[in-house]
Amino acid sequence: MLDIKFLRQNLDQVRRKLAERGQTIDLEQFSALDARRRNLLQEVETLRNERNTVSKEIGDRKKRKADAADLIARMGEVSARIKNLDAILEETESALEAIVMTIPNVPHDSVVRGTSSEDNPIVRTWGDLPRLAFPPRPHWELGESLGILDFTRGSKIAGARFTLYRGAGALLERAIINFMLDLHTGEHGYMEILPPFLANRESMTGTGQLPKFAEDLFKIEGLDYYLIPTAEVPVTNIHREEILNERDLPIRYVAYSPCFRAEAGSYGKDTRGLIRQHQFNKVEMVKFTTPETSYEELENLTANAEEVLRRLEIPFRTVSLCTADLGFSSAKTYDVEAWMPGQDAYREISSCSNFEDFQARRAAIRFRREATGKVEFVHTLNGSGLAAGRTTVAVLENYQRSDGSILIPKALRPYMGGREKIAPA
RNA sequence: GGAGAGAUGGCUGAGUGGCCGAAAGCGAUCGCCUGCUAAGCGAUUGUACGCCGAUAAAAGGUGUACCGCGGGUUCGAAUCCCGCUCUCUCCGCCA
Numbered sequence: 001m002l003d004i005k006f007l008r009q010n011l012d013q014v015r016r017k018l019a020e021r022g023q024t025i026d027l028e029q030f031s032a033l034d035a036r037r038r039n040l041l042q043e044v045e046t047l048r049n050e051r052n053t054v055s056k057e058i059g060d061r062k063k064r065k066a067d068a069a070d071l072i073a074r075m076g077e078v079s080a081r082i083k084n085l086d087a088i089l090e091e092t093e094s095a096l097e098a099i100v101m102t103i104p105n106v107p108h109d110s111v112v113r114g115t116s117s118e119d120n121p122i123v124r125t126w127g128d129l130p131r132l133a134f135p136p137r138p139h140w141e142l143g144e145s146l147g148i149l150d151f152t153r154g155s156k157i158a159g160a161r162f163t164l165y166r167g168a169g170a171l172l173e174r175a176i177i178n179f180m181l182d183l184h185t186g187e188h189g190y191m192e193i194l195p196p197f198l199a200n201r202e203s204m205t206g207t208g209q210l211p212k213f214a215e216d217l218f219k220i221e222g223l224d225y226y227l228i229p230t231a232e233v234p235v236t237n238i239h240r241e242e243i244l245n246e247r248d249l250p251i252r253y254v255a256y257s258p259c260f261r262a263e264a265g266s267y268g269k270d271t272r273g274l275i276r277q278h279q280f281n282k283v284e285m286v287k288f289t290t291p292e293t294s295y296e297e298l299e300n301l302t303a304n305a306e307e308v309l310r311r312l313e314i315p316f317r318t319v320s321l322c323t324a325d326l327g328f329s330s331a332k333t334y335d336v337e338a339w340m341p342g343q344d345a346y347r348e349i350s351s352c353s354n355f356e357d358f359q360a361r362r363a364a365i366r367f368r369r370e371a372t373g374k375v376e377f378v379h380t381l382n383g384s385g386l387a388a389g390r391t392t393v394a395v396l397e398n399y400q401r402s403d404g405s406i407l408i409p410k411a412l413r414p415y416m417g418g419r420e421k422i423a424p425a
Numbered sequence: 426g427g428a429g430a431g432a433u434g435g436c437u438g439a440g441u442g443g444c445c446g447a448a449a450g451c452g453a454u455c456g457c458c459u460g461c462u463a464a465g466c467g468a469u470u471g472u473a474c475g476c477c478g479a480u481a482a483a484a485g486g487u488g489u490a491c492c493g494c495g496g497g498u499u500c501g502a503a504u505c506c507c508g509c510u511c512u513c514u515c516c517g518c519c520a
Contacts, residue, residue, distance in 0.1 A: 037475095044489085045490090052489090059501075
């Protein structure tokens with residue numbers, strides 16, 4: 001969420017910035033509620049002050065055995081008024097919060113203004129597209145004919161958008177996950193985390209999934225637990241309501257987790273194959289930084305994600321999301337898109353974002369500045385490093401051969417017992 | 426699942442209705458002292474929100490709230506009552 005004081009003082013600027021995202025927000029309503037809240041607060045605090053002072057006087061009188069009945073009667077009324085005002089104040093505050101919690105982050109100045117993903121500038125392209133002497137097949141065909149991906153049985157067990165991996169397919173995805181974790185912990189300086197795969201309402205609110213995007217989540221019936229849509233949720237919430245030491249920053253975590261997404265509203269989109277699933281595996285990088293370094297950290301976070309594809313020798317390009325394409329909590333996002341020959345397209349395989357203090361404010365993640373002793377909000381960042389399911393897709397499609405077999409990328413062979421290819425049984 | 430105990434500041438730990446935002450100790454920071462280190466002495470040591478502050482911010486001042494969370498009793502609650510959450514111990518079950 002945005003800072004209420006900042007909002008109050010920069011209404012026009014915020015309105016303009018949000019318009020660039022294609023959002024219109026009822027900032028008049030915000031102003032009215034904010035003013036009302038402050039008036040009520042003052043009134044109620046004055047009454048509390050009176051009650052505190054007079055209650056002391058009552059105590060003194062009683063000690064002296066003097067009569068205090070008049071004061072007690074008066075304070076009875078004051079307390080009743082406080083109770084009344086408190087209820088109104090609470091209503092006002094939750095109405096105000098309801099607005100503020102649904103206002104998206106303000107895009108960073110370097111983010112290009114646009115109206116759709118068509119306007120996302122390409123910032124980097126890497127690798128030569130493979131020139132195949134045969135028409136490339138999509139991964140679902142390859143996976144089924146090799147007997148390593150079973151979409152039919154995945155549907156039988158759970159439903160649409162669930163897939164069963166078998167044999168070398170299961171091994172390949174596990175190898176990809178292990179390779180990525182080893183790379184980020186061993187060479188990029190991240191600490192590995194294995195988090196809970198369910199999270200509660202507070203955690204979901206802290207990172208911004210709630211209250212606005214409840215329909216995208218799977219919820220455990222009757223309990224306040226949600227299946228995580230990304231490891232970003234549990235890992236960012238590690239430090240919820242904490243004050244960190246400046247010298248411990250930046251903190252860099254990397255976590256494997258399955259991710260669960262309801263994919264409401266995406267009917268008919270990417271219905272075949274592994275691209276869009278209700279459950280998929282992902283390795284996620286999360287950072288907590290000081291405000292001064294967060295954009296530098298975003299650049300190398302993105303580079304860390306790209307490095308996976310470089311090592312796997314899979315062509316990719318990186319785009320910077322324009323204002324219209326930016327996620328709710330993000331101030332700036334790079335998407336890394338891997339080349340997928342079976343689809344003749346680049347497809348998103350990582351999304352790296354700087355949330356600045358947007359999540360930190362919601363989740364109360366702060367740090368104490370050594371120079372001044374003051375507490376400030378940290379900046380949080382995260383990025384996929386990478387989506388494992390889509391990485392499996394990229395490997396299958398880029399490394400396919402005319403006989404339908406798959407060459408294993410060199411970087412993955414140590415993770416697959418030295419195996420060099422996946423061939424039809 | 427059954428039985429019991431507990432939750433207070435960075436930590437340990439007092440506090441059972443007003444003098445408690447909270448003793449004491451530890452730790453930390455600053456200063457003094459000291460050949461260095463240790464010891465000693467002194468001071469400081471939470472967060473949030475509102476208001477005041479010469480304009481924005483800060484310094485500073487002031488008020489309110491916070492003793493796991495939510496409600497209740499009372500003129501007044503860390504303290505009494507109810508509900509919840511979490512932690513610990515024992516039993517059962519289980520990977």
